[in-house]
Amino acid sequence: MGKPWYKLRTPKENVMVQFFNCTVVRTLVIIFYALAKRYKSRSGNNRAHWLNVAKDKYSSKLIRDMKTVFAVLFLYIPLPIFWSLFDQQGSRWTFQASHMDGNVLGIQIVPDQMQVVNPAMVLILIPIFDKLINPCFMKLQIMENCLHRMAVGGLFASAAFLSAGILELILETTYPKQPEEKHASINIINTLPCNVKVLNPFSPVQKINSSGMHKFEDIACDNFTKYTLLVEASEKCGTIYLGRHRHNLEVAAVELQTDTVLIGINLDNKIQAYITDPVDFQKSLSGKPRLSSIHLHDVTISLKNQAGLQDIYFVHSSNSSFLADSAYMELPQGIFLNYMRCLHQILLI
Known part of the structure; x- marks a missing residue:
């Protein structure tokens, strides 16, 4: 209703165009000024600010406004770096926390819960700084x-980001080593009650203790390469007399893949090798640790943690093999007791 009482004036010039033109012109002026300074011992004008040389073409008000803009932009230089690191709380830092022990003073903290700490600390510290710390300063x-x-x-904030980076470098030393291009890895697990020897083309004769494991790393592999291993045990393996104590194993090394071979016995008490599915190093979407159980023959697994959480799984073997491996189970962080024929302790971090 009051629009007729206002005087509407059409803009006569584009301020943004003037801003960029002034900046470009100033850059060219600096270049020519530096070249001219080589031939002149004295400068005609001694101006304090680098934008002042454009006063002969642009108004003093525009020059002052540009000085203010550049002064503010200087303060905004670290902001993109800060926010790019700060937003890692909901992604990379949460996954980083999933590789650590969340037990704090007997309380198990889930990595996702740490995102609540920042807004909570803001609400707590604002009145403390406003009423106590800032007046003291x-x-x-x-x-x-x-x-x-x-x-x-x-x-x-820089110290916090730096500490998170150092912590990630330390955690990387605990991550499983992934095969590189043109290479593969093979895990050999000995489930027999005696030691075994593995004759292989990768290294000298490898001795694997009972219930032990050895990983052959950096195996040369061009997409798909087959190797033959000779597994040998003593005729009397613990309390078991083996009907066959040597076994030739043909294993396929697949590029960028880690395979696992279990050394055990079959129903005829003959040494036998069982090849499992490739190891899946993909992180769960929930960020929780994943556990897969591999056994010879069928087995029932009961997992129980200190909080009383208990899960029971039945691992069934296929008809053509005695190897029974479970799907990957997502479990909360903590210490679990694995009840089978004997008692094992598993730490999931």
Whole structure:
């Protein structure tokens, strides 16, 4: 209703175009000024700010506005870096926490729950800083303005980001080594009650203790390469007399893949090798640890943690093989007791 009472003036010039034109012109002026300075011992004008040389073509008000804009932009330089690292809380840092023990003072903290800490700390610390810490700083005449506090806060944030990076480098030493291009890996697990020897083309004769494992790494492989291994045990393996104590195993090394071979016996008490499915190193979408159980013959597994959580799984073997392997189970972090024929302790981190 009041529009007729206003005087509408059409803009006569484009401020954004002037801004960029002034910047480009100033860049060219600096180049020519530097070249001219080589031949002249004295400069005609001694201006303090680099934008002042454009005053002969642009108004003083525009120059002042540009100085203000560039001063503000200088403060915004670290912001993209800060937010790119800060937003890692919901992605990379959560996965990083899933590789660690979340037990704090007897309380198990799930990695996703750590995202609540930041807004909670903001709500708690705002009144503390406003009523207690900042007044103390004012009396001590330190960090009296917001820029000083932002700078100190940036230093603390940098220290936090740096500590997270160092922690990730330490955790990487515990991650399983993945085969590189043109290479594969093979795990040999000895389930026999005696030691075995593995004659292989990768290294000297490898001795594997009872219930032990050896990993052949960096095996040369061009997409798909077959190798022959000779597994040998003593005729009397613990309390078992083996009808066959040597076994030739033909294993296929697949590029960028880790395969697992179990050394056991069949129903005729003959040494036998069982090849399992490739190891799946994919992280679960929930961020929880994954556990897969591999056994010879059918078995019932009962997992129970300290909080009383208990899961029971029946691992069934196929008709053509005595090998029984379960699907990957997602479990919360913590210590689990694995009840089968004997008692084992498993730590999931």
